[in-house]
Amino acid sequence: MSGKAKVVLTDYVWESLDVEHRTLEGIADLIPFKAAAPAEFLEQAADCDALLNTYAGPITAEVIGQMPRCKVIARYGIGVDTIDLAAATEAGIIVTNNPTYCVDEVAEHAMALMLSAARKIAFYDRRVRSGEWAVPPGKPMTRLAGKTLGLVGFGNIARKVAARAAAFDMRVVFSDPFVESGQFTVPGEKQELDAVLEQADFLSVHPPLTTATRGLIGDAAFARMKPSSILINVARGPIVDTAALVRALDAGRIAGCALDTTDPEPLPNPHPLRGRENVIITPHAAWYSEEAMVGLQSGAPSEVRRVLSGEWPINVVNPAVKGRNRAGL
Incomplete structure (x- = not known):
């Protein structure tokens, strides 16, 4: 040496x-x-x-x-x-x-997951690959314009997502104890977490993983969400309680989820989140370009x-x- x-x-x-x-x-x-x-x-x-x-x-x-x-x-x-x-x-x-x-990459990936879930891109792609050509199996679908995006955390990435969502004519609300109302010029109305959960058509989680945020999105959070809502996670897997997410999907408490991060990670095979038509999973790839x-x-x-x-x-x-x-x- x-x-x-x-x-x-x-x-x-x-x-x-x-x-x-x-x-x-x-x-x-x-x-x-x-x-x-x-x-x-x-x-x-x-x-x-x-x-x-x-x-x-x-x-x-x-x-x-x-x-x-x-x-x-x-x-x-x-x-x-x-x-x-x-x-x-x-x-x-x-x-x-x-x-x-990778701020832009992760924000783009969050939007890609949201769009894929809203337009059922992965669902239809699987159907076409299997030889089917039909619209009805994907019903119902609604437009993004006018829908509410709820952001948990309003850091660098979340604010990039907010700007992109606003370009799709979405309403943006967020919860972040470390950000003051009006602190940033990007679109987004600050609210308490419970209010964000209750209003969100799409809930995208962006806080750092800490003792306070581990399992933050669990049974109590899912109970407040709309049955038509979609959960998006491009942050850290353990922010979402995986067992609670499976229970919420099984009970129809939310309509689906789109995940780039999971807990555990890699996601075992088999696993209750795999193989569901209303679940999109990518292999922690949001950071990459x-x-x-x-x-x-x-x-x-x-x-x-x-x-x-x-x-x-x-x-x-x-x-x-x-x-x-x-x-x-």
Whole structure:
């Protein structure tokens, strides 16, 4: 090993690490893994200066305790629910994420799922592929214009969805305890969560996964929704209580759902959500585009380079660590 810093990459799903090597050139050596769990990379991470992380986890307090030199944990994606932020902060480790690389992609995917559910695209495609050519099996369908889109959470992605939905002449309401009414210029009327649930023809969930939001959409939420409503999830699977969702579909409490994220994930086969005509599932693909890949791959290594160069990183998710961290920043 050289006198340069040591950066461990826990896992990655792209073909080349050229971006990482270029970004860290001259300042750090990269040790890449394709790990599924910390046990697979911890031996090398024990003396690392930085950790790059995609999916492998969770990065618990115990894991953090075994990386005494680590100055920064940089997530390639947006969510940091797999990292114990309190433990990282206590240890003096800066944690960063990559909050904007796929905002447009996920918003587009949410709209695509909404349109597919409303127009029954997947349903009709399956029928045509099987040799059938008929409109009546898909009845009833109604137009999107004039319908109400309810957004749970009103962050970057949700606001992009709101703007797109408004272009379809939809009414937008949202619930978000961290956003004030009128704070943003995009369409959307702030309401309490129960009111959003009761009014939404389409309910799209967008909060981060936290202790407070885990299972947020469960039996009580489904009981308030219209029987004609469609649930959309492009955020995190555990925000929706899967067992409660299955019960709601079985009982006809909602009309269907369109999911890019599930709990568990990948969704087992067989599973009660699979094979239903009123359920659309994509394999956590909302984040992806060729353009997003560029931002995804460069974001986390750039944050690591900043920290190792003595600069405060851009997207810090535990700001309380400033002034009391191992990097001395």
